[in-house]
Amino acid sequence: MNMTIASLTLRSLLGRKRVWLLLPFPVLLIGLTMLGHFKSPDNLDWVDPIVRGLGFAVVVPILALIIGTSVVGSEIDDGTLVHLLTKPLSRAEILIAKYTVAALVTAVVTGASMFVTGVIAVSVKFGLALALASVVASIVYCALFVALSVVSRRPVLIGIAYILLWEGLLTGIIPGTRSLAVEQYALTIAHHTGATLLDSTVSVPTASVMAGVLTVAAVALAITRLRSFTLAGETS
Secondary structure (H helix, E strand, O other), X not given: OOHHHXXXXXXXXXXXXXXXXXXXXXXXXXXHHHHHHHHOOOOOOOHHHHHHHHHHHXXXXXXXXXXXXXXXXXXXXXXXXXXXXXXXXXXXXXXXXXXHHHHHHHHHHHHHHHHHHHHHHOOHHHHHHHHHHHHHHHHHHHHHHHHHHHHOOOHHHHHHHHHHHHHHHHHHHOHXXXXXXXXXXXXXXXXXXXXXXXXXXXXXXXXXHHHHHHHHHHHHHHHHHHHOXXXXXXXX
């Protein structure tokens, strides 16, 4: 991985206001968890709605969406990516460095917030399970959203529609779609690594294989599309 591109991407990412506007999401998640714990320390019925309904269904994918689309999509919009493309660097090298930064930042933020949430709600083991699941989900989501930012001019809008309609609505109505939902992979990993309070409907092999396939396919698609990106700022 090109560390110079990674460093520049990280500085650019942290300099964008919309990334810092995401801080209330993990704060809200931890705050609601504290409230639920102190109100009902012996009753864990509130854990699933907060961890699943807010943590894995909202906080993790939204953070991944904004961060993932910022590392490439925002630079396409403001023209800074065009300057980078004039350098003697392969498009794959550029894309992989940017994707890695997005995945690492998202994984650190979501993993830490979900770990704290799990520790407050149940135990350290529960928190570690949530953190691991969040890291895996962050890696897959960022691959999808980085690719989306390269192939579409409205990646955030499409990403929100995907989160709300596909993962939020259809997986609840049509069980067969769950094998194609990143949230379900995260729940499976969490359930089988210590967060047994969360239900799992996708098998571990399916979750593992599909997470890997989606990540590789999305990154490959993003690299292919970036190779067709012209210095005029258009894709052919």
